[in-house]
Amino acid sequence: MFRNEVLYAQDIYRNETRSLRHLTLLNEEVWQVGFILVSDFSFVGFSSAIEPLRMVNRISRRTIYSWKCYSLEGNAVTASNGINLNVDGALSDIDKLSTVIVIGGNELNRQSHPELLNKLKYLVSHGVAVGAVCTGSQILAKAGLLNGYKCTVHWEIMDSLIEEFPDLDVTGNLYEVDRNRFTCAGGTSALDMMISLIMIQNNREIASQVADMLILQRIREGNESQRMPIRGRIGIRHPKLLAAISLMESSLEEPLTCRKLADQVNISIRQLDRLFRRYLSTSPAQYYLGLRLSKARFLLVQSSMSVIEVALACGFTSASHFSKCYRQKFSCAPSEERV
Structure with missing residues (x-):
């Protein structure tokens, strides 16, 4: 058992370097993103994460980002606002992705399915960068994928995350990008996190154009507070x-x-x-x-x-x-x- 854990940790270490190297897009490379939607997922968090990618493609007039959505068994998922969303496949269909982003929501006790946790571990061991929106951070934590990384989560659930995982480096920031892990508080903070990633992978000019198209007065920094004064x-x-x-x-x-x-x-x-x-x-x-x-x-x-x-x-x-x-x-x- 211990030997398997050591080998798993070594796989993660080797593949983190590969993920970091791929944060900067190569010419003509398409960055493939998989969104994992759990039951009762945050619709505003999901749309805030996916729309900046669409906007980059529109501004660049070529496909820089592609994406697919997945659920546990490939069935349609109901968002927290009651809208049903069809997906492209089940967790078992995930293949050849650059990044996976878990979109969290309500009813956390029913979202951390063992199959999901195991799939996330497998993807990380194969060099896939992993992110989370809103309470998706808690799912990553349950999979052991935030150990040694800075992370954040929605302010309402921050205390329970710290209570359950006291060794995690949890901040109260809007979003955190730490090597090949990125997490945000949810809501519209997903916009800022994704634009920050776009800036890293492309350049500030494209990121600024995306913000402008999305009617953002400015791109918020990750270390800004989540809550209004x-x-x-x-x-x-x-x-x-x-x-x-x-x-x-x-x-x-x-x-x-x-x-x-x-x-x-x-x-x-x-x-x-x-x-x-x-x-x-x-x-x-x-x-x-x-x-x-x-x-x-x-x-x-x-x-x-x-x-x-x-x-x-x-x-x-x-x-x-x-x-x-x-x-x-x-x-x-x-x-x-x-x-």
């Missing part, structure tokens, strides 16, 4: 209130008391309470609880963490208290989210 998300500009909410969002696992929150933003508890009630029509404690419960709901739906693990990750030390608060907010028990 709090000010833009909640439509409030009061600096003390924004600072308090920022502290809350960064301390969900170990919640701060209202006293500590007030002290850290240099106001009294009474002033803190007034700010929340004036601008958000709620108390600081209730707002904080809402943030923790919203995170809990996502972890219950999107991760394999147990209910008690989710409770602890969201700052609840008592399972009964967590269940009571959860039921009050969402009208169901935490365990019912997985039925």
Whole structure:
């Protein structure tokens, strides 16, 4: 068993060099991309990844990129928006590709099929570059293909990815391109990641033309933040209130008391309470609880963490208290989210 793992690791090492060498396209070379669509995949992530490739071909007036779509058994796949998409084949039909990109989505617990994980390992061992959009990063992680690489994932699932794979180098960036692995947060960040790859494989001029055709004001850098600033998300500009909410969002696992929150933003508890009630029509404690419960709901739906693990990750030390608060907010028990 150990010998097979060593041989597999050696195959990956030898073929990474080959993949890196092929990141720059040769004259008249066609870069063949395979998109693997899992059930409930992100349609916006998929279209954001494929459209820049189409645009390169249009601008260049020749086929620089070709692509095919695959599903587990070759059947049509339903996207998260309910649209059914026919594919070109099953995983077993994948052959002679330069790159494979996994398009993730919801229902993560049902997407990491052993056949998919094994296929990804096989492709990497044969020199294929591998990428992921949105929660596809978690599938690559389950296949062991992100060990030793920088990676990113959608901010909603970042905590559960780190919890499940504590040794991974997970960033909160928009996208990461690390040798022959590339991952992005999902949504429109796939546009930026693909344009970045186009720039590497072609040149800045073509990449800029693609961005211009796609009505992008600029090409975002990979190290930019995924989320809008709090000010833009909640439509409030009061600096003390924004600072308090920022502290809350960064301390969900170990919640701060209202006293500590007030002290850290240099106001009294009474002033803190007034700010929340004036601008958000709620108390600081209730707002904080809402943030923790919203995170809990996502972890219950999107991760394999147990209910008690989710409770602890969201700052609840008592399972009964967590269940009571959860039921009050969402009208169901935490365990019912997985039925």
